[in-house]
Amino acid sequence: MAKENSTQSGIEERLDRILTLELARVTEAAAVAAARLRGHGDEKQADQAAVDAMRTELNNLPIDGKVVIGEGERDEAPMLYIGEEVGTKKGTAVDIALDPLEGTTICAKNLPNSLAVIAVAERGNLLYAPDVYMDKIAIGPGYKPGLIDIDAPVLDNLQALARAKGVKVTELTACIMDRPRHARLIEEVRAAGVAIRLIGDGDVAGVIHTTDPEMTGIDIYIGIGGAPEGVLAAAALRCIGGQMQGRLILDTPEKVARAKKMGVEDPNRAYTMEEMARGDVIFSATGVTDGNMLDGVRFGRDSISTHTVVMRSASKTVREIKAVHHDLGKFG
Secondary structure, eight states: OOOOOOTHHHHHHHIIIIIIIIIHHHHHHHHHHHHHHSSOOOHHHHHHHHHHHHHHHHTTTSSSEEEOSOOOOOTTTOOOOOOOOOSOSSSSSSEEEEEEEEEEHHHHHHHOOOOOEEEEEEEEEEEEOOOOEEEEEEEEEESOOOOOOOOOOOOHHHHHHHHTSSGGGGGGGEEEEGGGGHHHHHHHHHTTHHHHHHHESSHHHHHHHGGHHHOOOOOOOEEEEEEHHHHHHHHHHHOOOOEEEEEEEOOSHHHHHHHTTTOOOOTTTTEEEEBBBBBSSOOOOOOOOOOSSSOOEEEEOOOOEEEEEEEETTTTTEEEEEEEEEEEEEGG
């Protein structure tokens, strides 16, 4: 575990205390609420429960918070909407990116890697991404900057990564969402001899998994997913280390107009990880269902167990919190 810099100002230390430990409570509450409905087949009900729990906890925090990445419009889901203000208004002004239930389908089917996630940064430091798709590529830490290039052929990126790892291309595993739009990409990756981990949902987890290939078996994430999830994933990588690039898919005049209203001037721009999540970023994720990196919520007779990871980019601190909650009333 990384050690905090003892020269931090009192304000920074207070922010760290609030936004690392308190954010864990935010994602814990959302994860527990969603976990009560996992396997029940109702995506919207599970999402609504997670949203309500997360909103309640956020409004208890001493922050002046603004949601800049919120619930997806495409899903017609209950929202913590873009522009919603949360917190007591008595603290630092922060931008918030969140997904109360990352992988709604996963939770509804009780499949692996459903999470409750949130990222916080000082106001103006998170990319205001509209709810559109984003083309993404990501790898974990330990490589020279610029190793991957979203505009390069997929084979070039795979070969560059293999050389950097000192392995054959055929020893790599790529994570790709199992969608018809990826048929050609999957064909190219398999033609290179690379194994593929297909996921049905949950690409925030997919990107994070690149940071620890020995545990997750995933070396690179490639493909198109939601832009809000892209910003959340970039926030996580800023804390752990890694490389990521993303490009918004603005393929209609309406999407271009929506993006421009949010400050996106160049619809073809490829964003780096640092451009999607700047400054000091704090990220928290709690497992809803069991996954490669986090255990799901466990309901005991007299307790509830949660597994959370909280990370901060400024200090490169990663806190793993396995909590046993005996005060069941706090979860409703």
